[in-house]
Amino acid sequence: MLDTSRFEASQANRLLTAITLGIFAVMIAVIGLQMLARWVLGPLFGMYLPWTSSLSRLLLIFLTFVGAAIASRDREHVTVNLLIKHLPPWAARALVIVQSLLIGVFLVVLLVGAVAMYHLTAGRTFGALPTYPLLTNEWLYIAVLVGSALMLAYILRDLVSTLVGDEVPVPSEGER
Numbered sequence: 001m002l003d004t005s006r007f008e009a010s011q012a013n014r015l016l017t018a019i020t021l022g023i024f025a026v027m028i029a030v031i032g033l034q035m036l037a038r039w040v041l042g043p044l045f046g047m048y049l050p051w052t053s054s055l056s057r058l059l060l061i062f063l064t065f066v067g068a069a070i071a072s073r074d075r076e077h078v079t080v081n082l083l084i085k086h087l088p089p090w091a092a093r094a095l096v097i098v099q100s101l102l103i104g105v106f107l108v109v110l111l112v113g114a115v116a117m118y119h120l121t122a123g124r125t126f127g128a129l130p131t132y133p134l135l136t137n138e139w140l141y142i143a144v145l146v147g148s149a150l151m152l153a154y155i156l157r158d159l160v161s162t163l164v165g166d167e168v169p170v171p172s173e174g175e176r
Contacts, residue, residue: 013073016150020066027059054127061140065147072154093162100159107152114144 034052041047071077079099084092118141129135 016066016073017070020063020070023059023062023066027056027063030056030059050128054129055135058126058129058139058143062143062147065143066150067147069147069150069154072151075158096162097159100155100162104152104155104159107148107155110148111145111152114141114148117141118145 030052033049034056037047037049037052041049068077084095087095118138121137121141124137126135126137126140
């Protein structure tokens with residue numbers, strides 16, 4: 001019988017990675033346009049396109065939070081495993097559980113703060129971007145909400161696997 005939950009998770013993982021790569025490609029294009037406007041179009045024709053700076057900043061914020069979620073998904077987030085590798089299994093497991101709980105608490109606080117800031121900045125413009133409804137300040141906090149919620153889900157996954165499983169879910173140096 002086909003395990004559909006693993007198949008659906010795989011599709012969701014691929015979709016998240018594809019969206020992130022798409023955002024990265026758009027950001028590179030916007031930065032290229034910004035450079036072109038600053039060094040060629042501006043001096044020759046007076047076209048400086050100030051919105052490119054704000055849009056590239058917004059896209060970078062999205063990439064930061066969603067990229068951090070992808071790193072958490074793949075267990076490639078920055079961690080110091082030196083101590084865990086030299087501890088007995090029960091102590092390593094306890095340390096990973098405490099670490100996961102602390103990260104989870106931080107992410108919950110981050111989510112609560114992002115919701116508050118989302119409501120506080122509703123309808124305000126973001127830098128030099130036009131004031132269309134899709135380009136307002138809320139998008140900054142949507143990026144934080146999406147990335148933090150995904151990271152929290154992956155941290156909870158790792159916490160459950162640590163509590164239930166036989167191994168401590170810490171990537172080795174050669175794991176990719």
